[in-house]
Amino acid sequence: MTERQVNGTLKAGLEFGPILAFFVAYLWLKDRIFTISGVEYDGFIVVTAGFIPVFLLSMGLLWRLTGHLSRMQVVTALLIVVFGGLSVWFNDPRFFKMKPTIIYLLFGGLLGLGLLRGQSWLQYVMEGLMPLTREGWMILTRRLMAFFLGLALLNEVIWRTMTEEAWVYFKTFGLTAAIFLFFVLQGRLFRDHGLGTDDDGAGNDT
Structure with a gap:
């Protein structure tokens, strides 16, 4: 499928925005501890949990706009879900x-x-x-x-x-x-x- 052309700034924002959001959120929450259902999670784990849906949403919008995701983007998204999910699940x-x-x-x-x-x-x-x-x-x-x-x-x-x-x-x-x-x-x-x-x-x- 031919990739549809979209505004370069918008495309870059969807590709790199989640990473920058992760960075900003980490700096904001890194020293905080959150207690959820009786379990303590540090800021890194909470930010990781938030990063997963934000990244998937960005990739979904990118696919919607361009009609195309590279194999590298698909594999990266899969590994983010797997390893990010493991970090949240095991609090590690x-x-x-x-x-x-x-x-x-x-x-x-x-x-x-x-x-x-x-x-x-x-x-x-x-x-x-x-x-x-x-x-x-x-x-x-x-x-x-x-x-x-x-x-x-x-x-x-x-x-x-x-x-x-x-x-x-x-x-x-x-x-x-x-x-x-x-x-x-x-x-x-x-x-x-x-x-x-x-x-x-x-x-x-x-």
């Missing part, structure tokens, strides 16, 4: 903190599996957004696989060794900035392997 923030690790391991592992088969599954997902040569897709897939696996490791190190607040800052701003920077640094790859360019040196950018 560790499940939600592990979610980015699972997401990046899953995406990195899938890209690696495709590479073992001599395929770029990233091309299958994103070809309409970035027209590249086959060699360009293979290079980008290898790099993104390594990048995702690195983010998974970094998330584990941060949530296990640093404060909860540090992890929230990392989750809200660090991961987003890292992904943005990764694609900015691929400028040469996009230039050398974009369709319509001279492919004679396609194998030189490894």
Whole structure:
């Protein structure tokens, strides 16, 4: 199905708004304890419980407006429900903190599996957004696989060794900035392997 075009600001708001809302709510409630049905929940758990429906509502509106959700968005939503739900159910923030690790391991592992088969599954997902040569897709897939696996490791190190607040800052701003920077640094790859360019040196950018 072709994705319908919507206002860029609105689309960005639906994609990133829930994350920023989580961050603001966490800063507001992080030091509070809530007693619900005789059970004490700290601010992180309460904010996580609120984040799940807000995220799903945003994805539902995005799908309604564009008629399309990427596979990555669908998988992310599923993992948010599962791991966020586990954190709330067991009153244990560790499940939600592990979610980015699972997401990046899953995406990195899938890209690696495709590479073992001599395929770029990233091309299958994103070809309409970035027209590249086959060699360009293979290079980008290898790099993104390594990048995702690195983010998974970094998330584990941060949530296990640093404060909860540090992890929230990392989750809200660090991961987003890292992904943005990764694609900015691929400028040469996009230039050398974009369709319509001279492919004679396609194998030189490894």
